[in-house]
Amino acid sequence: MTFRVVIADDHTLVRQSVLKAVRHEDGVEVVGEAGDGPGALAAVEEHDPDLLVVDIAMPGMDGLAVAEQLRREKPKLRVVFLSMHDDDGSLQRAVALGAAGFVSKSASIEELQEAIRAVRDGGSYLSSNVASRVMDLAAGRTPATALGLTPREREILELLTAGNRPTEIGTTLFLSVKTVKNHLTSIYSKLGVETGAQAVAEAYRQGLVKRT
CATH class of the missing domain: 3.40.50.2300 (Response regulator)
Incomplete structure (x- = not known):
């Protein structure tokens, strides 16, 4: 056949x-x-x-x-x-x-x-x-890169989970608030979430960031 x-x-x-x-x-x-x-x-x-x-x-x-x-x-x-x-x-x-x-x-x-x-x-x-x-x-070994997160997006996600707001993230990374928000939109999409709080929870759940 x-x-x-x-x-x-x-x-x-x-x-x-x-x-x-x-x-x-x-x-x-x-x-x-x-x-x-x-x-x-x-x-x-x-x-x-x-x-x-x-x-x-x-x-x-x-x-x-x-x-x-x-x-x-x-x-x-x-x-x-x-x-x-x-x-x-x-x-x-x-x-x-x-x-x-x-x-x-x-x-x-x-x-x-x-x-x-x-x-x-x-x-x-x-x-x-x-x-x-x-x-x-x-085997379930899914680092941030496996989700397609860029190095900049990982930086922003780490700052977000540390409690920083978009304006504070922008100041830390020398980025405009608009640029930070664009990165956040991409991060939310890749994590399958809709809000910053959900992104933080998902980041912890998947082990993308460590609890301090």
Whole structure:
């Protein structure tokens, strides 16, 4: 039985290279392709593939958001992320979405083909440079970087948990209050909270900061 694949990547040269590599695999058929997030959703809806190989950073809708929507609509679809974005935040979301694979764009074509074969045969695949970090995430070792917090956001979160107000944080870090509030909005989003108090509680719960 043919293993049906859709490829989604906004860079045409990359997408064509992936298409060529996948088409050389026995029993694998590329049934569709797309250059952005909405296009990936449409291709999956039209062709009903077994596997979606999708870049994380795409216009319109990123690959992680695409996978999240498809997880609800097509729970049997398997997803392999192909991306330069192998940071811990992206890896954590990919793991949470039940990714069948995560292949770095720095990997060789042969490695991508190996990943496709593994998923076709019912397994999963992780590029060697991300495997150990995924194991850490799966084991629950989630430092602030795993949530996608930047060094500046971690600084601000630490000051917030110490009881500082935005104006005081700005004075300490030589930032405008508006800039601090923009960082706080990003922090709240990444922690999945809506207020400063909730952010402090979540930071303590996840061990992102230490109680004094």
